[in-house]
Amino acid sequence: MMVPVRCFTCGSVVGEHWEEFKQRAREGDEDPAEVLDELGVERACCRRMLVSHKDLVDIVSPYQ
Amino acid sequence: MSDQYDVTFIEQDERSAKFLVRGITPAFANGIRRAMIADVPTLSVDTVRVIENSSVMFDEQIALRLGLIPLTTPDDYRPEETVTLAIDVEGPATAYSGDLVSSDAKVQPAEEHVPIIDLKEGQRLELEADAELGYGKDHAKHQGGVAVGYRHLQRVELGDERGEFAEDDPEIIRGVIEDAGASETSRAAGDGGELVETASFDNDLGNRYPDRNVSVEDVPNAFVFDVETDGSMSVDDLVLSAVESLRTRADELEDAVQL
């Protein structure tokens, strides 16, 4: 649904980076690995939080 | 054990630090690590009063997200004291952690840009949240330290020249090394040697000393800590209050067993 606020494994706050990551790596054509490096998300556990996330609000909102 | 410890900072930021401590036992090093995770209290949202929530998420899900947002924690708070935060956002918009309005100016979301919920046309989120001081051992949302760990300090001594046709397998080590071979003077003086992060030579000693044999040994009672905080306090405050909490509990134990 919404991006998780923290990394499930280590607890560092990853939610704040989502919108920039989405704009640059999903909608833009930058390399996700480079974007994450620039955002300072360095551990694999935090990186997967952003890489594997999908926003679902737009998909479920018509069924309210 | 002495009252003084030899502490050297290798890297220091507001939210993350790497430092070397000499003269502590492995048990004490682990005690500090555990205290940083579990025994340093931070403020975090604990109760939420939902006035209106017509978003696509349940009240409980939103409450959980609010709980995970780190709040800056001044050190004059006592357990059971509460701070009230309020949020009122009307769609179409996204509610961010920065939209929270706090009753105490010193208690603010440490991150302003964490999305709480995406609101569509006609949806609205209005609620009040009470933040409470709590401990990491009770709930992960109260953990001030994130990814806290330590390693032994490793000492690298240079051996003889490697033979021309010797195997050149990579010699991978991670963390921080005490490089006795870095300069002839430090070796002659017999002091510790230069502290080098292994990341600076891609964690492979073969890159740093391509044709020398090296020996790597743990330095007894020297530990390199790697500490990060979630933003609720600075690394300095986190480490100091962790050590302080150890001291308090040791004193409590001493009092308890006295006849």
Place this chain on the structure above:
Amino acid sequence: MSYKCSRCKRDVELDEYGGVRCPYCGHRVLLKERSRDIKEVNVN
């Protein structure tokens, strides 16, 4: 109990005799409105 008909969006009052059915359009799908009370939720 106050409900809202999912087809004609009108408010519907249900009693124990009428069964589950909108009295205005006969639709059988009713939505329960959220209470206006302030709901207290524990974060855990």
